[in-house]
Amino acid sequence: MTDFPFDIVLFDLDGTLVDSALDLGPAINVALAAEGRRSVPLAEIRQLIGGGAGIMLERALEATGGAVSEARFDELLEVVLEQYWAHIADNTVLYDGVLQALDELASRGCTLAVCTNKAEEPARELLGKLGIAQRFAAIYGGDTLGRENAKPAPDMLLAAIADCGGGRAAMVGDTTYDVRAAKAAEIPVVVFTGGYLDAVPEEIGADALMPHFTELPSALDGLAVY
Ligand SMILES: O=C(O)COP(=O)(O)O
Numbered sequence: 001m002t003d004f005p006f007d008i009v010l011f012d013l014d015g016t017l018v019d020s021a022l023d024l025g026p027a028i029n030v031a032l033a034a035e036g037r038r039s040v041p042l043a044e045i046r047q048l049i050g051g052g053a054g055i056m057l058e059r060a061l062e063a064t065g066g067a068v069s070e071a072r073f074d075e076l077l078e079v080v081l082e083q084y085w086a087h088i089a090d091n092t093v094l095y096d097g098v099l100q101a102l103d104e105l106a107s108r109g110c111t112l113a114v115c116t117n118k119a120e121e122p123a124r125e126l127l128g129k130l131g132i133a134q135r136f137a138a139i140y141g142g143d144t145l146g147r148e149n150a151k152p153a154p155d156m157l158l159a160a161i162a163d164c165g166g167g168r169a170a171m172v173g174d175t176t177y178d179v180r181a182a183k184a185a186e187i188p189v190v191v192f193t194g195g196y197l198d199a200v201p202e203e204i205g206a207d208a209l210m211p212h213f214t215e216l217p218s219a220l221d222g223l224a225v226y
């Protein structure tokens with residue numbers, strides 16, 4: 001036990017630890033091209049990220065002409081996932097200050113975990129390629145506990161907290177999926193405003209907003225433990 005208010009910090013992945021839009025975008029656009037659709041520009045792609053690859057594809061199809069049949073959707077999702085796997089870390093980078101923030105939290109005695117709606121296998125692959133997988137005591141993906149239990153459900157947050165030995169926990173994320181999951185898990189949430197934000201920051205429901213990762217330790221320090 002330290003004087004830091006949290007024992008466990010849970011992190012979202014896409015739009016929080018990593019800027020992955022430059023690899024997710026092309027994967028979506030290959031699938032759209034296979035369906036004869038226009039590409040979705042990068043600025044629009046960022047707004048589609050947060051619910052997992054399936055929701056991203058669903059929204060991209062809606063934005064470019066409408067839904068396809070369920071069977072065709074499954075084929076196109078396979079295209080997205082194959083393309084993404086082949087280029088998972090080509091252009092994806094950690095956000096500025098992430099490594100230092102993780103170091104700082106670890107030095108304050110926090111156990112760290114990842115709770116992402118990206119599937120667990122690509123999440124582990126990406127974290128490994130970026131050299132930070134070993135920093136996390138638990139890594140949960142959107143499929144780990146079944147898609148129906150992905151964020152905004154609290155299940156993966158609660159499971160990760162248990163894996164980390166239990167204690168005072170907080171969530172760090174970038175979208176309403178993270179905020180709703182944290183509220184359902186009854187833990188406070190810091191929102192990174194440099195991520196993909198699917199709502200106005202002031203109205204997203206965060207306990208604290210963080211424009212840069214250097215501010216994470218002090219943002220957490222200022223939060224009340226629920
Ligand atoms: O890939 C996505 O759409 C969501 O991933 P995230 O939960 O790490 O933001």
Ligand SMILES: [Mg+2]
Binds near residue numbers: 015049175196
């Ligand atoms: Mg995110």
